[in-house]
Amino acid sequence: MPYPAKTSAEEILAAAVELLEREGQGGLSLRALAAELHLSPNALYRYYPSREALLAAVAVQGAQWLLTDLQTATGALPQLAHIYLKFAQERPALYDLYMTCDSLSAAQRQIYDEHWELVVGALAPLAGAHSREAAITLWAYLHGLVGLERSGVYDVSAEKPRNTTDFGLGLLLAGLRELAR
Incomplete structure (x- = not known):
């Protein structure tokens, strides 16, 4: 069964850039990004396995x-x-x-x-x-x-x-x- 896509790497990246520019590096975490996108943090790990990768x-x-x-x-x-x-x-x-x-x-x-x-x-x-x-x-x-x-x-x-x-x-x-x- 294929994994249902609620987002894409491009959408996540765009939101991450926006969050970085608004909150700085300290405010850019997978948890904060997931909240911004209304996703669970686990949904992001499929695209970015760590904060460093993001x-x-x-x-x-x-x-x-x-x-x-x-x-x-x-x-x-x-x-x-x-x-x-x-x-x-x-x-x-x-x-x-x-x-x-x-x-x-x-x-x-x-x-x-x-x-x-x-x-x-x-x-x-x-x-x-x-x-x-x-x-x-x-x-x-x-x-x-x-x-x-x-x-x-x-x-x-x-x-x-x-x-x-x-x-x-x-x-x-x-x-x-x-x-x-």
């Missing part, structure tokens, strides 16, 4: 959304940077999970590798053989801006001080151009 699936979903957004960029470094910062600003809980989830399988890590290759590829014309180092530098800079904004030191949306994001990117580009000489 968190990994949510992190991958966020990574996929960010990758899709990054792929819309024309390859210009400032555009990539602003897309990344916008994601972190508009979806802070999802960004945090994306940055900290340590329960990803090798297959799930592939999306993170795709992010890496996209950024390295965008930097390759400027950085050449140093594109991987440039990618880490860019990532550290952007992640630092996210941290500064969250601490209240820097407001990305207000650009206070004005154009700091672009100023820093300009310094990185100037350094890459100098390196290429």
